[in-house]
Amino acid sequence: MRELISFPCEGDMLAGTLDDAAGATGLLIVSGGNEIRCGAHRGMALIAATLAAGGVPVFRFDRRGIGDSEGANYGYAESGPDIAAAAQAFRTVAPNVKRIVGFGNCDAATALALFHRAAGIESLVLANPWVGDEEDGLPPxxxxxxxxxxxxxxxxxxxxxxxxxxxxxxxxxxxxxxxKGSPQPGNPIAEQMTAALGDTPHVFLLANRDNTAIRFAGAWPHGGDKRECATDSHSFARPGDDAWLLAQLREALA
Known part of the structure; x- marks a missing residue:
């Protein structure tokens, strides 16, 4: 069952959507950029419906200043309170949820890496994390x-x-x-992510021909669990991408 939710965040009311199910592990989807909670090409809404049909409760939301939510949009770097409020709302409306896995694409992945601890999120699926743009405006x-x-x-x-x-x-x-090759000086966003992730279980999902993913792979100072999808679609919208993405999410939720 899909239910629309309103919940508070620092004096503003945010809009969320719960795809309810009986499972004890839930997925919290954080939207990237200025994207609303249904996702590009309705991708996040479709993922939520599919996972909920298999017993996984899923919660999506619009952060402040985006979509149906109140407040000012200060970008991913100020979204920590939004993520924490959404996680709390998820636990309130779905009391069967005992463990939350966070999933985000682009700067939502970066935000989850930085702010998941305060939200009590136990595990992360980070797709194409954003670690800044190239200074010359060209691709990596x-x-x-x-x-x-x-x-x-x-x-x-x-x-x-x-x-x-x-x-x-x-x-x-x-x-x-x-x-000239691709020298990789220290990337401050990647370094912040490294410190914030610590020992939190996480997996990186990379669209292997997407510029954001390629830049992340070059800037990330560690190995870790990186999984590549053979696509140039930043939002995993090419034929077959959705099946690959769902398989990765199901593994993380298992």
Whole structure:
């Protein structure tokens, strides 16, 4: 059963959705960017319905200033109180839930890594964590090399080059960056995540041709449990991505 919930967070009322089920382990979905709780292409709503049908209660919410929630939007870096309030609301409306797994994509994954302890979240599934943008506005060097390798194998791209369909200046800038390799100085967001995660069980889910995921993989100073999906879709929206994502979530919830 799907139920709409309102709950307080520092004087504002937030909107949430509970897909109820009888399980003792629940999934708290945190939305990334300025995305509302249904997710890109309704992906999070579909995940919630599917997992709940299999016995897993799922709670989604709009943080302050997003979607149906009140307040001002201060971004992921100030979303700790929102996540804690949502986790508390989840436990209140679904008292059968004894363990919460947090799941987020992009800067929602970053926020969960940073703020999960205060919310009492026991385990994390972190998809394509955001660790900042490239200073030059270009994709990461590894992504550029992969992109041009794919294009070099496509005869249509050679035709585009010959007919002026490719921005030569941009291509030269990208190739110049790719040729220099990808030195990885310390990334402050990755370092903050490292300190905050500690010994919390977590898994990283990476879309292996997504620029955000590629940048994270290059900036992350540790190994850890990293799982790759063969897709360029940041929101895992390509055919087959949804089945892969659900399988990873079910394993984390088991």
């Amino acid at each position: 060097a590894n992504a550029i090399r992969s992109h041009y390798a794919d294009r070099a194998r496509d005869p249509k791209q050679w035709l585009r080059l010959a007919t002026g369909g490719i921005n030569i200046g941009k291509a030269i800038s990208g190739l110049r960056k790719a040729s």
